Amino acid sequence: MKKMLPLPVAILSLALLSASGVGCSINKMVVNRIGNALAAGGDTYASDDDPELIEAATPFILKLMESLLDQAPKHRGLLLATSSGFTQFAYAFVHQDADELEDIDFDAATAGWARAARLYLRARDYGLRGLEVEHKGFVELLRGDVEAAIAMTKLKDVPQLYWTSVSWAAAISLSKDNTDLVADLPIAEALIDRALELDESFESGAIHVFLITYEMSRQGGTGEPAARARHHFERAMALTDGQLAQPLVSLAELVAVPEQNREEFEALLHRALAIDLDERPEWRMNNLVSQRRARWLLEHTDRLIIDR
DSSP states (O other): OOOOOOHHHHHHHHHHHHHHTOOHHHHHHHHHHHHHHHHHOOSTTTTOSOHHHHHHHHHHHHHHHHHHHHHOTTOHHHHHHHHHHHHHHHIIIIIHHHHHHTTTOHHHHHHHHHHHHHHHHHHHHHHHHHHHHHSTTHHHHHHHOHHHHHHTOOGGGHHHHHHHHHHHHHHHHTOTTOHHHHTTHHHHHHHHHHHHHHOTTGGGTHHHHHHHHHTTTOTTOSSOHHHHHHHHHHHHHHHTTTOOSHHHHHHIIIIITTTTOHHHHHHHHHHHHTSOTTTSGGGHHHHHHHHHHHHHHHHTHHHHOOOO
């Protein structure tokens, strides 16, 4: 196996090849190498301890991946990385910012939510393109026969199913006045349910973490929504050995608040804040983002939970 060019060298090589008019086959080879490097990712961003640095750096990487996709539109790894990248950037640095602005500047918050929705839809589209690359005709079939479309997917499709569903559902949650988009919710639901069926332990329980949130609004589910959410919470905590703050924050916000359970709400958020960021370095950024949410929620306890 040939050693991959270091990323900066590969980018420079691509620029030089493009400028000198070297043949398309060589250009494509370099594009694919860079694409493979970006798609492979790594823990550099996930383990960083400076959210502001990551917020500033991420747009460049996302636009670089989009530029590469213009030249290699069927690079499945790049399509997945771009879908997940836009989803995570939208949530951590746009959606949350908008939520925190609501009490201060509602117009700015509204603009932020609209921007987050657009980014989520961009992520969804890259996810759908990735599924289409693997299963020709998938997107058209998805619109006509959801069950037949998801039956085409296999274990290797779980990452694409997950990020496509999460970004789609997030966009819908911010676009309640867009009836066409809201009508897509059963499709997003079918994608995440298929991902759960194929690999419930994906990314240390990421599907279960998402479903803590989703079960509270699922239409036609079996049993009580809170009971379903708590089931996913328990699985997520087991799969992460209790070292991920996100399930704790999700249960506090999406279950304890509707139940007006102040004691559980505060206990869950304090547990999230007590997680040692160095225990699982690969989850450091995720935990930092979740702990930021936990602190914000605690600051708004009296508004969210009204003691009778």
